[in-house]
């Protein structure tokens with residue numbers, strides 16, 4: 001299969017590498033020339049514009065967008081608008097709001113698959129978890145690509161109609177916020193409580209057989225190993241917040257009570273300094289997303 005990939009940053013480069021490794025062809029474009037050159041080094045055919053990318057794809061175009069959610073997705077779709085027809089497929093693998101995805105699916109000539117992507121840059125080796133919404137034929141057609149990008153056949157599934165992939169990913173991120181908050185609070189009590197504890201040792205012990213073992217807890221272990229039990233100069237500023245906000249907004253609209261996710265979101269927005277839990281969350285976002293770690297001023 002031949003896949004066009006638009007957006008070759010932390011996540012898009014992994015899509016390119018994994019699709020190439022599975023024996024497919026990739027045509028790659030990014031606004032950043034260096035990212036295009038890196039994709040070409042990996043074996044992709046470089047494109048210097050979306051028009052050029054489209055020209056290098058066959059009649060039935062399969063295109064994966066991995067650009068930042070929001071205007072960049074609409075900009076790419078605007079550029080594609082005149083060349084897409086009903087036999088073509090566009091995947092949006094970013095963290096788009098599900099209502100934007102429904103709107104785009106309705107206004108795009110091509111079959112539109114909204115694809116929630118989880119796993120972060122660690123997915124380079126492991127593959128991602130993919131939550132996909134949109135037409136069944138398009139999902140079936142792109143199954144070889146999803147097999148390659150995901151951990152394998154069990155790492156992706158069609159959630160349902162347009163928007164459902166990004167809806168499931170939105171809720172996933174709300175859960176992610178609450179889990180980070182829970183680990184942060186537990187380690188804050190351990191850090192500031194009665195005993196002088198090695199928190200890497202605690203996390204490692206929990207990760208080996210404990211009820212609360214998880215990848216996020218492995219990232220806690222990594223953070224304490226690399227930063228120390230006091231988290232060194234890791235600041236208590238936690239960036240992000242959009243996907244958690246959407247989860248809470250949707251819960252309010254559906255009259256579903258999500259106190260843990262709301263509280264975790266509120267913690268991000270609160271301005272109190274020196275919360276250990278926020279500093280750990282700041283460091284964990286580096287662990288799973290290679291998001292920049294905010295450091296304290298000297």
Ligand SMILES: NC(=O)C1=CN([C@@H]2O[C@H](COP(=O)(O)OP(=O)(O)OC[C@H]3O[C@@H](n4cnc5c(N)ncnc54)[C@H](O)[C@@H]3O)[C@@H](O)[C@H]2O)C=CC1
Nearest residue numbers: 007008009010011030031067068069072094095117120289
């Ligand atoms: N980093 C992570 O852990 C995860 C990110 N995501 C989502 O995946 C998407 C991509 O994220 P990252 O790769 O982390 O971002 P990134 O910032 O590393 O890469 C985005 C790339 O898109 C390019 N770009 C922006 N606008 C463009 C346009 N109009 N045409 C072509 N290229 C364009 C940029 O030059 C950049 O190379 C986002 O929606 C993000 O929320 C989803 C799951 C995890």
Ligand SMILES: O=C(CO)[C@H](O)[C@H](O)COP(=O)(O)O
Nearest residue numbers: 095118240241242243244289
């Ligand atoms: O989707 C992700 C992880 O699953 C990304 O890392 C995302 O950036 C996290 O969301 P936010 O920036 O809203 O905290």
